[in-house]
Structure formats: C-alpha cells, structure tokens
Amino acid sequence: MIEDAKIKEIIDKTDIVALVSEYISLTKAGSDYKGICPFHQEKTPSFMVSPSKKIAKCMGCGAGGNPISFLMKIKNISFEEACIILAQKANVELNIKKKNTGPDLSKYYKIMSEAAKFYHYNLISTKSGQEAIKYLEKRGITKEIIDEFNIGLAPDKSDALYLTLRDLKFNEIDMIDCGLIKASEKSDSFYDLFRKRIMFPVCDRNSNIIAFSGRIYNGEEDTAKYINSPETIIFKKNQSIYHIDLAQPHILKKKRVILHEGQMDVIASTKSGLGEAVCSMGTALTINQIRLLKSFTNNIVVCYDGDSAGINAMIKAIKLLKNEPDITTNLVRLPDGMDPDEYVLKYGSEKYVEYFESHIESPNDFIYDYYVRNKNLNDLSIVDKVKIDLFNFLKTLNSRVLVESYLNKFSQDSGVSQASLFLDYNSFVKGTNVVENIDNNSIVLKSQAILPQGYSNEEWNNLMFRLRCELRLFNYAKISKKIALELDSKCERNIPLYQCFDDIHKALWDELINTYYGIYDSYNEGKFLQLLSDQKYYNCVVSDKKTLFNLKETENYNSSDMNLCVDMIFMSKDIPTENPKFNSLNFDDQLNDLNERLNQLKRLNKKRKDLKSR
DSSP: OOOHHHHHHHHHHSOHHHHHHTTSOOEEETTEEEEOOSSSOOSSOOEEEETTTTEEEETTTOOEESHHHHHHHHHTOOHHHHHHHHHHHTTOOOOOOOOSOSSOOHHHHHHHHHHHHHHHHHHHSSHHHHHHHHHHHHTTOOHHHHHHTTOEEEOSSTTHHHHHHHHTTOOHHHHHHTTSEEEOSSSSOEEESOOSEEEEEEEOTTSOEEEEEEEOOSOOTTSOSEEEOOOOSSOOGGGOEETHHHHHHHHHHHTOEEEESSHHHHHHHHHTTOTTEEEESSSSOOHHHHHHHHTTOSEEEEOOOSSHHHHHHHHHHHHHHHTSTTOEEEEEOOGGGOOHHHHHHHHOHHHHHHHHHHOEEOHHHHHHHHHHTTOOTTSHHHHHHHHHHHHHHHTTOOOHHHHHHHHHHHHHHHOOOHHHHHHHHHHHSTTOOEEEETTTTEEEEOTTSOOOTTOOHHHHHHHHHHHHHHHHHHHHHHHOHHHHHHHHTOEETTEEGGGGSOHHHHHHHHIIIIIIHHHOSSOOHHHHHHHOSSHHHHHHHHHHTTSTTOOGGGGSOOHHHHHHHHHHHHHTTTSOOOSSOOSSOOOOGGGGGHHHHHHHHHHHHHHHHHHHHO
C-alpha cells in the first residue's frame, strides 16, 4: 500500500498540464487550460485543466480528476500502476513492498530507452540520417511524426550502438538480454543486431520500450523488409501490440481499435486522424494480443492490406476474433489491393478517413464473398468444395437467422436447391444429423437442426417428405418411358400430377417428359444432363445424388410405393415449396391433419403388404 503522504507528494510534484498535454492539445483559458475531451466524442472543448488545483476534468462527461485519476483512466491501469509511473516522472521515491512477480526489469527499460535515443539522434542529427529522412518524407512522414513515434535510424556500422551503450556503463550481458547486440563467434567482440534500418520503437501499455522493428529504406534486394527484436525477458512477440501506448486515449474516446498489419499503416492512419490504430507484432494475430486489446475495448475494426496475402490474413484474424467472447468485429476492405499507407499517399488523409468510415462492414458478408467470389459455380466439384468451406464458416455463427440467410443466398448463387443445402448443412454440423427412416417413408430432423424461417420442425419434416416423394417419382420416371408417361397422365380434379411439384422439380419433369423422352426411348443420365437448359437444374440433379433424395430402392419398380408417393403429392399440393422463397409461408388448413392422413396411408399400405405376404 502507498502511504497517503506519498500520494500527496506525487500529486503536488506532477505538472498536470504537461501530463495531459501528452495525450491532448491544450489552449490557455485564463489561468486554466482547455481541450477536447479524450474520453468522449465532442466538437466544443469541455475538458478543463487547472494547474493550481491539480485537476484535469471534463465538464461534459465528468471523467478525470487529479493526476493519478487522470492517468488511471487514460491508460486503463490500476491506482498503484499510475502512482509508480508518476512517481518515477516526479522523482518521488516509493517504498513499496514488491510482490514476488519476477526480476526487476527497470534496467532493461533504461537500456532500451537509451537505444531509442541513440537511433533517434542518428536519424535527425547526422549526415547519414538525411537519406532516410528523404525516404520517410516521400512516404508522407513529417518531422512531427518522426518525433511523435520516436522513429530512429540504425547506422551502417557494426558496433555503433554497442559502443554507445558501453560508454553509458551498461554491461554486455544486459544488452544481449535486450536483443540489441550479439557476441561474435570468432572473437571477443560484440556487434549490433540492427544496421542501416529505420527503427520503430515498440512500447508496452505503460510506454516502456520493449523492442524495435527495423525497416529497410533503400531497396536492398534479398533482404527482409522488416526485422524485429528477438524475444527477450521484456518482449514477448505474441503478447505485444505496436502503438498501444499512444493509441490508448484514442481507443477510449472512440470506443474502438483499428487493427492494421504494419507500422507504416498505423502511422498513415494516425496522421490522418485515426489515432486508435495499432498493429500486432509477429506474422499473425494471437489470442494474447486480442485479450490485450479487449482490456481497452470490445470493438475491433480489422483493416489489413487489400492484396491476396492481406485478405487471407484478415480471414484468419476474423476467425480468431470470433472465438473470443464479447468481441464485436468489423472490417474495412481497401480497393485495388492497396494498404492504408498506399491509400493515404495516393488520395490523401481526408479521402482515406472518408472511405474508411463509410466502408465499415460485417465480417460475415466478407467471408461469404471470400468463399464464393470469382468461383466457377457451374462446376459441381467447385460448388461442393465451396459448400464445405461455407458450412465450416456457418458453424461459427450463433444465429439461425444468419445461417438461413447465407444458405438461401448460396442456393441462389449456385443453383443448388435450398432443400438439399439445408439437409446437407444439418448433416454436416455435429449433433444435428438428418435421420432417414425408409421403412416408414419419412425424414426426421433432430430438434436442433437449422430450419428455414417460418417452419416448425414438424412442418419442415412434412415438406421434406413431400419433396422426397417428388424425387422418388422422378426416379421412377427414369426407370422407363412407359412409367414416366403413366405418371405424367395422373390427375386429380383436372390438376396434373407434375403441376403440384416444387418449381425446380416441375421444370426437371418437363425436361424429362417433353424433351428427353421426345428424343430417346430409354433413360441415360449423361444424355439427360446434356439436355438440361439451365445450369441450376443440372446442379439440382447432380447434388441430389449426394443427399437423401437419391433413393436407390426405386431402381426396382414397386407400384404400391409409387402410388403412395402420388397420393402424398396430391394430398399436400397446397403446401408451398417455391424456391428460393422460404419466408412468410401461409399453410393451408389441410396441413393441420396432414400427419394423420399420412399415417392412415402408411397403415393401409402395411395392411396391403401383409395380405399379399399371406
């Protein structure tokens, strides 16, 4: 616990104007200062800072207080953490009993701080730094941005940093532990890890420098564009976020964080006014990095490069974010394969922000487009692969409405019947199997299966049985031309049998009876598929082979079974089955007693079989 006297000393010795100025711009207002509140959105400044009272508080939202309260709020840290940070700045000695949490890291932070000063000085104050500054200026990075991000330059000399740190009395072991130098294997000398690279310091949430990211700037070939510090006692790559220290007040104010791929993208967004931009360290986003971001906000907007590698990385990031509870994920896709840095350079900061804010979208549409876009859905092998990718994605959604919507959309895009897709999806998802009972001529879905909107489980089962009967009759019609014409002639109340079919099955029936059997006397699957005029009908026939609708038992003619299917079709002709409109269904009163009538037919059919067997 920190003594009250020490807390008072910290407050008294803290320059609150200087502290707040690290996060927002202040203007003089009499004896006080004012600025735009960092904790909520506003256009008129209402955040007041009083040097005499040591208070920094918003008159609008009420956030703020004394220097400790302000720092706790703006950095989202504990009271003790805020006191320690301010005590160090104000040279107040705290006698805090340290918990057994590991080694003292302060010496490493001091080494990293001195290294950052060395790199920064080498960039802005030496002749060799002018070439790098010219490069940065071409990339739109001004002197102000260089200072804000503490950007530096590693000189083209093997031991420049080592000699500087040695002169400051730091020992080689600690320099090695910080990942700044290495020992030569051939001699007792040491050499710098970074040479001739623009240096971006990486800080933790408390503004301690923990690593560096070095970037080439003069187009060297066969050289990695970026080299990051190795993992050290203070730097764990999979737990670190670039710019998290400076982005904190913007994240709290905007109630969101923008996640980019690289440092230059973060800088481009920040200089454009999107100061809540950060990027993850390492080649891919990790769950530890997500949880660090989550400690500041639950709202994450992913904006990676627009090229194929960036799109693939965005897919992986979105899937990882979806697995973390209470995270709201959105994304922004930049056009023409561009990254944020390129967009700002080409169109300017104002156009970039305008585009960014107007193109925030749900990740679900993006993932669907990713799987379906530019795919040849006339190729059934591709349709089947896309279907599996889509099913894997749909499994992650906690919304039956969304699952139904995307299945319906894919049905329209691919030409595969909705009934087939819904059955396939429910078979695919673990614990939601489709169960067929051929003996009782029924299809049963487990209660947790995904059903189209407007259907109860019982109604969907009835419809599936109805569609199943249509396809059984279609299979009977394929046995011979004679059976096909016999079925085509069946009527009830002057309504032909095929007029009761689902729209796609009706079209298939017309193709079979009037086109195919008008040319050929016996059925051949390959010839029939060649005749189909619409690809969606072709898809329906082929996809039905992979579902419960492909009924092998109809290969053997059974007039009793065929007539039962005919009775079922006429009985249930008023059940709507139009594809792809499964919504807003109005069932006929006949549906209410449909099950009972079906059961009567089944019992009569069973009696007929029993009598024949005697």
